[in-house]
Amino acid sequence: MIIAIASGKGGTGKTTVAVNMALSLENVQLLDCDVEEPNSYILLQPTINEINQVCTQTPMISEELCDYCGKCSKFCAYNALFVASKTIMVFPELCHSCGGCKIVCPKNAITDKERPIGIIKKGKAKDVEIVYGELNVGEAMAIPLIKAVKNQIKSDKTVIIDAPPGTACSLVVSVHKTDYCILVTEPTPFGLHDLKISVQVLKDLNVPMGVVINRAGFGDRKVYQYCEKENIPLLMEIPFDKKIAKLYSRGVPFVTEMPEWKKNFQNIWEKIQR
Amino acid sequence: MEKEFPKYLGKDTAVKRMVKEITVLSGKGGTGKTSLTASFMALSHTSVVSDCDVDAPDLHMLLKPEVLEKHEFKASRVAEIDETLCIHCKKCEELCQFGAIAEEKVDPILCEGCGVCEYICPVAAVELTKRVSGNAFISKTPYGPMSHALLNPGAENSGKLVAFVRQNAKKVAEKENCELIINDGPPGIGCPVIASLGGVDLGLIVTEPTLSGIHDMERALGLLNHFKIPGLVCVNKFDINEENTTKIIDFCGSNGVKVVGKIPFDPIFTEAMVAGKPVVEFAPKGDVSKAIKEIWARTQTYLFAI
Numbered sequence: 011m012i013i014a015i016a017s018g019k020g021g022t023g024k025t026t027v028a029v030n031m032a033l034s035l036e037n038v039q040l041l042d043c044d045v046e047e048p049n050s051y052i053l054l055q056p057t058i059n060e061i062n063q064v065c066t067q068t069p070m071i072s073e074e075l076c077d078y079c080g081k082c083s084k085f086c087a088y089n090a091l092f093v094a095s096k097t098i099m100v101f102p103e104l105c106h107s108c109g110g111c112k113i114v115c116p117k118n119a120i121t122d123k124e125r126p127i128g129i130i131k132k133g134k135a136k137d138v139e140i141v142y143g144e145l146n147v148g149e150a151m152a153i154p155l156i157k158a159v160k161n162q163i164k165s166d167k168t169v170i171i172d173a174p175p176g177t178a179c180s181l182v183v184s185v186h187k188t189d190y191c192i193l194v195t196e197p198t199p200f201g202l203h204d205l206k207i208s209v210q211v212l213k214d215l216n217v218p219m220g221v222v223i224n225r226a227g228f229g230d231r232k233v234y235q236y237c238e239k240e241n242i243p244l245l246m247e248i249p250f251d252k253k254i255a256k257l258y259s260r261g262v263p264f265v266t267e268m269p270e271w272k273k274n275f276q277n278i279w280e281k282i283q284r
Numbered sequence: 285m286e287k288e289f290p291k292y293l294g295k296d297t298a299v300k301r302m303v304k305e306i307t308v309l310s311g312k313g314g315t316g317k318t319s320l321t322a323s324f325m326a327l328s329h330t331s332v333v334s335d336c337d338v339d340a341p342d343l344h345m346l347l348k349p350e351v352l353e354k355h356e357f358k359a360s361r362v363a364e365i366d367e368t369l370c371i372h373c374k375k376c377e378e379l380c381q382f383g384a385i386a387e388e389k390v391d392p393i394l395c396e397g398c399g400v401c402e403y404i405c406p407v408a409a410v411e412l413t414k415r416v417s418g419n420a421f422i423s424k425t426p427y428g429p430m431s432h433a434l435l436n437p438g439a440e441n442s443g444k445l446v447a448f449v450r451q452n453a454k455k456v457a458e459k460e461n462c463e464l465i466i467n468d469g470p471p472g473i474g475c476p477v478i479a480s481l482g483g484v485d486l487g488l489i490v491t492e493p494t495l496s497g498i499h500d501m502e503r504a505l506g507l508l509n510h511f512k513i514p515g516l517v518c519v520n521k522f523d524i525n526e527e528n529t530t531k532i533i534d535f536c537g538s539n540g541v542k543v544v545g546k547i548p549f550d551p552i553f554t555e556a557m558v559a560g561k562p563v564v565e566f567a568p569k570g571d572v573s574k575a576i577k578e579i580w581a582r583t584q585t586y587l588f589a590i
Binding site for chain 1: 311312313314315318337338339340342345361379381382393394396397398399400403404435437438439440442443470471472473474475476477478479492493494495496497499500503506507510511524525528551554557558560
């Protein structure tokens with residue numbers, strides 16, 4: 011079973027839920043798909059046993075063969091190629107690796123060139139296997155790296171995916187083809203607003219969902235009313251607790267100091283399976 | 285609005301900039317970017333504000349904009365296969381690098397609109413159509429003009445929409461003679477964040493004293509450095525872990541980054557949010573507002589000295 015943890019708004023507690031849940035269940039593989047700012051490894055402190063570079067394919071032009079006909083740049087939907095008289099330029103940071111330029115080139119002047127965009131690290135912390143991506147600083151293309159992290163899914167394990175914030179394409183790629191999504195929110199107007207957009211994304215993707223409310227006791231009751239009205243199950247509440255906040259600030263998953271919480275995460279898991 | 289935006293990464297050096305521009309960013313989400321941006325806007329009298337978090341925008345809930353203009357944003361295309369024409373050759377399926385075609389059907393979620401399938405189809409059964417990725421708005425708020433947008437749920441091209449929002453802000457700033465544009469940035473360091481930073485004069489990083497906050501701040505500083513944008517740091521919720529706050533200040537000190545202030549943890553932020561007001565207006569006399577005013581004064585001093 012593959013469960014994604016997402017939120018819309020950043021900083022609501024996705025990583026907290028993902029890591030504490032991973033430590034409460036057995037046979038878990040945790041994938042951190044927030045490749046821009048991966049944080050789960052900070053809490054888990056895994057021993058890393060494998061590091062791989064992830065590259066995308068970008069066009070390389072043979073100046074000998076190219077006759078500057080401009081078909082490639084006309085075709086490219088992402089403006090990654092520019093052709094003027096006797097000049098051709100590639101903007102690799104805009105390339106989506108669709109391969110179209112290679113297909114349309116009448117002179118076979120285009121070949122693939124690998125461009126590194128980030129790395130994937132694999133490791134183990136206690137019994138949890140962890141895989142996370144780290145996007146190179148300055149790199150815009152997160153999607154291919156998220157896909158590369160998801161390619162590491164081991165289907166015989168309980169897979170927990172820590173998704174990136176937001177509701178755009180990187181969320182879609184992270185939760186695509188998962189069996190269930192836990193949306194972590196906080197009971198504030200910002201939390202509710204972004205939750206609503208995320209719910210829409212999940213509905214479009216046909217992924218079943220439930221909500222965890224973090225920092226309960228703050229803000230207002232509108233998130234509760236919304237979940238009830240939309241018939242979205244409330245899986246758990248994590249109260250605002252200075253002890254939990256302090257532990258998080260030190261990078262300590264709270265179930266290790268408050269083990270009584272493990273059964274709450276196990277309960278969620280059971281609820282989801284039903 | 286069907287204009288394509290060819291390159292949103294580049295710095296526009298041809299035109300000498302008159303209007304200053306600052307982006308509030310954080311790396312990690314939920315550190316307080318939007319609450320601070322709203323307060324800065326309330327403290328400023330000659331600024332335009334833009335919400336560059338186009339897929340989870342929250343700033344409008346504090347600034348209550350009245351929409352003056354709405355523009356449809358179409359930047360991407362999606363393929364569709366006409367079943368009545370398809371001869372099941374599967375060429376499109378083989379060549380699609382996004383795995384978006386299966387059993388003669390296009391998955392619009394995976395399709396990136398490259399056009400390879402349309403080009404390769406021997407019987408012209410594939411057509412690419414423009415899709416609306418979201419809407420952009422130009423509005424007025426009690427504190428000045430606002431440029432913002434809303435990406436459709438799950439849509440692509442958030443970076444291009446951010447570039448569009450910033451372009452709109454610039455136009456408004458010139459028309460209204462504003463001297464500053466304040467951008468509320470998205471979390472992360474990828475495409476939309478890069479789009480919110482290209483060519484700005486200053487980045488203000490809002491961090492928190494947690495290990496994640498520090499890690500993400502370091503990556504955000506790396507990003508500013510990569511694009512040669514000067515950066516400032518402020519620490520929100522500094523008293524959650526004062527030891528970590530000291531670490532942040534030391535780290536910034538040894539890397540030549542100025543820390544412009546620290547804000548205590550206070551539920552007043554959430555109360556202001558529930559009331560739908562910038563915190564400096566909701567509780568103007570409190571410690572939080574005092575700290576924000578100091579941060580804004582120092583940031584402006586720095587910004588207009590560049």
